[in-house]
Amino acid sequence: MSESKDTSQKMFQILGNETAPQKLDPWWWLVGVVVAIVAVLVVAFPDPYRSMLVFFLDGMGISIYVTMLSFILVLFVGLLGGLGRVSKNPLVHGITTLYVEVVRGIPLLVQLLFWYFAFPSVIQSIGLTLNIVAFQKYLADPIGMAVMGLVFCYAAYMSEIYRAGIQSIAKGQMEAARSLGMTKFQAMRYVIMPQAFRVILPPVGNEFIALLKDSSLVSVVAVADLTRRGREYMAAHFNPIQTWLLIGLLYLVMTLIASRIVTWVEKKSKME
Amino acid sequence: MKTEKEPIIHIENVHKHFKEGQVRALNGVSLDVYPGEVVLIIGPSGSGKSTLLRCINRLEDINSGHIEVDGIPLTTAENINAVRAETGMVFQQFNLFPHLTVLENICLAQQVVRKRSHQEAESIAMELLAKVGIPEKAHAYPGQLSGGQQQRVAIARALAMNPKIMLFDEPTSALDPEMIQEVLDVMIQLAKEGMTMVVVSHEMGFARAAADRAILMDDGVIVEEATPDELFEHPKEERTKLFLSKVLK
Numbered sequence: 014m015s016e017s018k019d020t021s022q023k024m025f026q027i028l029g030n031e032t033a034p035q036k037l038d039p040w041w042w043l044v045g046v047v048v049a050i051v052a053v054l055v056v057a058f059p060d061p062y063r064s065m066l067v068f069f070l071d072g073m074g075i076s077i078y079v080t081m082l083s084f085i086l087v088l089f090v091g092l093l094g095g096l097g098r099v100s101k102n103p104l105v106h107g108i109t110t111l112y113v114e115v116v117r118g119i120p121l122l123v124q125l126l127f128w129y130f131a132f133p134s135v136i137q138s139i140g141l142t143l144n145i146v147a148f149q150k151y152l153a154d155p156i157g158m159a160v161m162g163l164v165f166c167y168a169a170y171m172s173e174i175y176r177a178g179i180q181s182i183a184k185g186q187m188e189a190a191r192s193l194g195m196t197k198f199q200a201m202r203y204v205i206m207p208q209a210f211r212v213i214l215p216p217v218g219n220e221f222i223a224l225l226k227d228s229s230l231v232s233v234v235a236v237a238d239l240t241r242r243g244r245e246y247m248a249a250h251f252n253p254i255q256t257w258l259l260i261g262l263l264y265l266v267m268t269l270i271a272s273r274i275v276t277w278v279e280k281k282s283k284m285e
Numbered sequence: 286m287k288t289e290k291e292p293i294i295h296i297e298n299v300h301k302h303f304k305e306g307q308v309r310a311l312n313g314v315s316l317d318v319y320p321g322e323v324v325l326i327i328g329p330s331g332s333g334k335s336t337l338l339r340c341i342n343r344l345e346d347i348n349s350g351h352i353e354v355d356g357i358p359l360t361t362a363e364n365i366n367a368v369r370a371e372t373g374m375v376f377q378q379f380n381l382f383p384h385l386t387v388l389e390n391i392c393l394a395q396q397v398v399r400k401r402s403h404q405e406a407e408s409i410a411m412e413l414l415a416k417v418g419i420p421e422k423a424h425a426y427p428g429q430l431s432g433g434q435q436q437r438v439a440i441a442r443a444l445a446m447n448p449k450i451m452l453f454d455e456p457t458s459a460l461d462p463e464m465i466q467e468v469l470d471v472m473i474q475l476a477k478e479g480m481t482m483v484v485v486s487h488e489m490g491f492a493r494a495a496a497d498r499a500i501l502m503d504d505g506v507i508v509e510e511a512t513p514d515e516l517f518e519h520p521k522e523e524r525t526k527l528f529l530s531k532v533l534k
C-alpha cells in the first residue's frame with residue numbers, strides 16, 4: 014500500500030513543520046550549570062572525582078541502555094495494553110484490566126526481585142516436574158530480567174496513558190471514519206492514534222524520565238548500572254559524600270537533558 | 286416518485302432500544318427510499334431521527350427488523366462495510382479529522398478504502414473542493430475554517446467515495462445563520478444531480494427546494510408522510526399539526 018505510506022509520510026511532515034525558527038528552550042542553562050559543576054569538581058579535585066567519573070562511565074552507559082531498551086518495549090507493550098483496555102471484547106478487556114490492576118498494586122522493587130530471583134526458580138521447577146532439560150538449566154540474565162521487570166511494570170502505567178489518550182478523541186471521529194467504510198483497524202491507525210499520540214506526548218515524556226530514575230532499582234538485581242557502580246566505589250573507598258554527590262549529579266544531567274528533549278518534541282508536535 | 290423501481294433503502298419494522306429496553310428509540314419503523322429520491326425527516330427532539338439514520342449505515346445495531354441497502358442486507362461485517370462505502374454520511378458536528386489538511390481529509394478513505402493512488406485521490410478531491418466552492422482551502426486545517434466551510438469539506442469527503450446514497454443528520458443546525466445557505470446550496474445542487482438523499486433537517490428552504498417526500502417522526506414511529514407541501518400546508522395528524530405549529534411559529 015504505497016498510497017497509505019504517502020499519507021503517513023505526510024503526517025510526519027506535519028510533525029516536522031518548520032514554521033518560524035525555534036527559540037532555544039531557556040531551561041538548557043540549568044543543564045549547563047549542572048554539567049559545569051561536574052566539570053569543576055573533576056578538574057579542581059581530580060582525586061577522587063576524576064577516578065570516580067572514569068569508574069562510573071560504563072555504569073552510566075548501562076543505565077542509559079537499560080532505560081532506552083525498556084522504554085521502546087514499554088511503548089509497544091503499553092500500546093497493546095491500552096488497546097486491550099478500550100476493547101469491547103470482555104475477555105481481552107478483562108485480562109488487560111487485571112494486568113494493570115495487579116501490576117500497579119505491587120512495588121516495582123518487589124517486582125524486580127521476583128523476576129530476578131523467583132522467576133528462574135519457577136522455570137527450573139517446571140523443568141524438573143515436566144522433565145524439560147532446557148528449563149532445568151535456565152539461569153537469569155541480570156540485564157534481561159531487569160528489562161523484563163521494568164517493562165512489565167511500566168507497560169501497565171503506559172496502558173492507562175494510551176487508554177486515556179484514545180478515549181480523549183471524540184466519538185464522532187471513529188464514526189466519521191467508519192461511515193467512510195474504514196475498518197476499525199484503519200480508523201485506529203489513520204484517525205484515532207495519530208491524534209491520541211499528540212495528546213499523550215506529555216505524560217509519555219514524564220514516564221520516560223521516571224523510568225530513567227527507576228532504572229536505579231535494577232542495581233539490586235546484579236545489573237552494573239550507575240547506582241551499583243556507586244555502591245561498589247563507596248564500599249572500596251569509604252567516601253559516601255563524594256560518591257553520592259557525583260552519582261546524584263550524573264542522574265540529574267541525564268534527567269534534565271531528557272526533559273529538555275521531551276519539551277522540544279512536544280513543541281514540535283503542537284505546531285501547525 | 287414511486288415507480289416500479291426497487292427501493293435502494295428498504296427498512297422493515299425496525300426496533301431499536303437503548304439501555305436494555307429502557308429507552309425505545311425506534312418502535313417499528315418501515316420506510317422505502319427509491320433511487321434519486323430526496324426524503325426529509327422532521328420531528329421533535331428525541332423522536333428517533335438520528336437513530337434511524339444511523340441504523341441505515343449500521344453505526345447503531347438494531348434489535349429487530351430488517352434493513353437492506355442497494356440490495357445488500359445489513360448482516361455480516363463484510364456487507365456492512367460495503368454499505369458504508371456506498372453511503373456517505375454528514376454529521377451535525379462535521380467530524381472532520383483535525384490532524385489532517387482538507388485535502389488529506391478527502392483523500393484518506395479514498396486511498397485506504399477505495400485503494401486509489403495518491404494522484405487520483407488528490408485530483409478527485411480538488412474537483413470536489415471546486416464543486417463545494419472552496420478549492421483555495423485545500424491545504425488548510427479544519428480548525429482554520431468556518432463552520433460552513435467545514436461542513437462543505439465534510440460533504441466533499443463523503444462524495445469522494447462515490448456514494449449512491451447520502452445521509453445528512455441536521456447538517457446546518459450547528460452553523461451560524463449566515464453560513465446555513467452555503468451548505469444548503471451544495472445539498473440542493475446534489476439533489477438536482479439525482480443523488481438519493483435522506484436528510485434530517487428543519488430547514489424549510491431546503492424542504493421546498495429539494496425534498497420529494499417529507500416524513501414526520503415522533504416517539505420512534507413514522508407519524509405521517511407526504512410531499513413537503515402537503516405535509517406543511519395540510520397536515521392530517523394531530524401530532525404533525527402540533528409539531529409544525531411549534532417549529533413554524
Ligand SMILES: Nc1ncnc2c1ncn2[C@@H]1O[C@H](COP(=O)(O)OP(=O)(O)OP(=O)(O)O)[C@@H](O)[C@H]1O
Nearest residue numbers: 303304308309310329330331332333334335336337
Ligand atoms: N447512545 C445512546 N444511548 C442511550 N440512549 C440513546 C442513545 N442515542 C440515542 N438515545 C436515545 O434515543 C432516543 C432517540 O434519539 P435520537 O438521537 O435518535 O433523537 P433525534 O430525533 O435525533 O433527536 P434530536 O432532534 O435531539 O437530534 C432519545 O430518547 C435518546 O435519548
Ligand SMILES: [Mg+2]
Nearest residue numbers: 334335336455
Ligand atoms: Mg438527532
